[in-house]
Amino acid sequence: MSVDLTGRAAVVTGSGQGLGRAYALALAAAGAGVVVNDVDAAAAQATVDAVVADGGRAVAVVAPVGPSETADLLVAAAVEAYGRLDVLVTNAGVLRDRVLWKTSDEDFDLVVATHLRGTFTTARAAAVHMRERGEGGRIVLVGSPAGQHGNFGQTSYAAAKAGIVAMARTWSLELARAGITVNAVIPTAITAMTATIPVYAEVAAAHGRGEPLPRVVRQEHALGGPEDVAPLVVWLASEESAHVTGQAIGIGGDKLSLYTVPQEVGVTYRQGGWSAEAIGEEWARTFEALRQPSGIALPPLEAPADA
Numbered sequence: 463m464s465v466d467l468t469g470r471a472a473v474v475t476g477s478g479q480g481l482g483r484a485y486a487l488a489l490a491a492a493g494a495g496v497v498v499n500d501v502d503a504a505a506a507q508a509t510v511d512a513v514v515a516d517g518g519r520a521v522a523v524v525a526p527v528g529p530s531e532t533a534d535l536l537v538a539a540a541v542e543a544y545g546r547l548d549v550l551v552t553n554a555g556v557l558r559d560r561v562l563w564k565t566s567d568e569d570f571d572l573v574v575a576t577h578l579r580g581t582f583t584t585a586r587a588a589a590v591h592m593r594e595r596g597e598g599g600r601i602v603l604v605g606s607p608a609g610q611h612g613n614f615g616q617t618s619y620a621a622a623k624a625g626i627v628a629m630a631r632t633w634s635l636e637l638a639r640a641g642i643t644v645n646a647v648i649p650t651a652i653t654a655m656t657a658t659i660p661v662y663a664e665v666a667a668a669h670g671r672g673e674p675l676p677r678v679v680r681q682e683h684a685l686g687g688p689e690d691v692a693p694l695v696v697w698l699a700s701e702e703s704a705h706v707t708g709q710a711i712g713i714g715g716d717k718l719s720l721y722t723v724p725q726e727v728g729v730t731y732r733q734g735g736w737s738a739e740a741i742g743e744e745w746a747r748t749f750e751a752l753r754q755p756s757g758i759a760l761p762p763l764e765a766p767a768d769a
């Protein structure tokens with residue numbers, strides 16, 4: 463099976479560096495013309511130059527995702543450069559990590575505007591274009607383990623990323639008739655963003671020096687380079703994944719995973735409804751043993767000697 467995107471056109475938001483840059487390079491290497499978007503003009507141009515140096519096609523649009531004007535610009539740039547838009551990857555993102563009681567309105571709004579609103583406005587513009595053209599399409603959203611599980615210090619980010627997966631599941635229903643698939647990638651990779659997480663600072667530095675990563679890092683922590691994540695985006699952008707929609711798929715390092723839709727793990731009925739006292743009794747009887755953990759559970763980074 464070869465994955466060929468020749469003749470396709472893709473927009474990748476936030477592709478000046480990190481994961482987005484790897485997605486742009488990989489989509490272009492598979493044959494797609496790419497619109498590289500970032501707020502950092504030099505970084506966006508560097509990605510365009512790298513794509514072109516590899517023999518691919520790319521143009522840059524320097525604008526912040528969030529406002530609908532940017533979304534319209536991105537679709538227009540794809541249409542102008544390649545005559546069409548087939549693939550949208552909503553990757554742009556920022557972190558403003560603080561615990562709840564120290565989270566400012568400004569930081570919350572910036573994170574939500576970039577991730578959640580940026581995903582909404584760009585996907586809406588892409589969906590309008592793809593539905594009008596009538597040839598289907600691929601929308602690849604970007605979630606995070608923080609959105610799937612909750613994460614200490616990531617109020618705004620976890621909220622935005624959980625919302626993005628909810629939008630993927632919703633849009634997969636709404637866009638199915640138009641042949642447009644919508645999936646969420648849940649990536650993990652060593653990038654400038656991960657390097658800011660204290661526990662990963664040393665791993666990121668070692669990776670930067672070109673040292674191989676231990677098995678526990680590449681497998682249980684699902685951490686490798688951005689190039690380890692890009693193949694999933696290429697596959698989701700291709701004809702090969704036409705039957706896959708509404709999924710949240712994890713990838714990073716050596717690990718590929720599929721997330722569940724949240725399921726009820728305990729169900730009980732009481733004729734006539736529940737009183738507070740009856741809920742307390744039922745909790746002790748049934749649900750206490752089924753309580754769900756919050757947060758991302760990972761093994762310690764110090765691997766045993768035989769790992």
Ligand SMILES: NC(=O)c1ccc[n+]([C@@H]2O[C@H](COP(=O)([O-])OP(=O)(O)OC[C@H]3O[C@@H](n4cnc5c(N)ncnc54)[C@H](O)[C@@H]3O)[C@@H](O)[C@H]2O)c1
Pocket residue numbers: 475476477478479480481482499500501502505525526527528552553554555556576580604605606607648649650651652653654655656
């Ligand atoms: N690195 C990881 O392990 C990881 C894990 C889970 C999710 N993610 C998600 O993957 C995506 C990429 O992360 P990364 O690690 O490559 O981060 P990064 O910080 O290296 O890159 C993010 C890019 O987005 C750009 N950007 C920021 N705000 C923008 C805006 N409003 N409009 C356009 N571009 C903007 C930045 O300039 C930067 O080039 C993000 O959505 C992030 O939340 C990353």
